[in-house]
Amino acid sequence: MDQLVEHGYVIVPNFLASAQCSIIFDYARELPAGAWQQAGIGRADQYTTNTAVRQDKIRWLSPALAVERDYLQMMEHLRELINRELFMGLFDYECHLAHYPPGSFYRKHLDAFKGRSNRILTTVFYLNPEWQATDGGELVIYGDHGEVLETVLPQAGKLVLFLSDRFVHEVLPGQRDRFSITGWYRLNASIGGVIDPTR
Template structure:
């Protein structure tokens, strides 16, 4: 498949990406029709390779054990999930490249589907051998500002024997998709609709999980991250 993004460099030499509207129209329609979409070859190969190498270069103290829930309901429960995460920050050049790409996608989604997406938050996820994430929803109706979940895979040469699949379930509990975490694949789905899980990984697995959000700030409270 032709890559959906083309690489550019800005005046400072920082790698950026530019999306061609025509390449995304069918993908937008698929997301609108069924609530999720799987996009192979999301980034130029050199960009995804750079992200993977950057992730591998991180030190142990750059990662935190992932928790469940948000704000005052946030807890760590390794019986539910056992991955480690690192929130991406725009001040770090290697992380800003991906954040800029996803902000451009946010603009395109709003233009095509009128979704009113306000911002995007995401983290690197590291699943060591034996790590998993049990069935869950990323958002509950009326209780979260998360609208769309995105998962982007970084590992090259991932096989079925390596595990770590993302399973997306339908409203009756039926399996809709079992997605092997192959490098440069982006999965996007409605956060309030689809129960999903990450099967046990049998070797170290890296991905970027994120959420496009609505703005629920008010005069007394700033919209939280995480």
């Protein structure tokens, strides 16, 4: 919590034990091709796919399935903890599995623009066992002047949290299939009971 307040981001190397990571990793790896969709950029009526910018495939998590529900419940507990400690007013959470085939990437981007999104805090959780530096696929987090703040290997059990509207970041190409869960804690910007913006 202190690091999140001081720096606006935090990297937690062993957020989950390897046995728990393996359950989610095996689940993601064994999903049929039809369970994934090509990831896009933008939201609602601005949503589009552009493989020159982003090449991963995604699957939104749902509480209807046990493995997905367990992860969502864990992140709900984290939301309650962050709100209790930091009074951030985080209202809900959405997340998806992400699969980056070898060579795929996601160019530099922000997850939210100030005043134009209810996404407040981004989470990235990695599922990849025995990932080495030679495998690539790093998350690069940039500072206000374009300097590299962190280069994060996507190793199993590692959780990264950062302020969604502050840090430009990118995913570099990897040499292996790379799996993660990316999510966002959001404020309540609903109108008439409808969360805005929609996915």
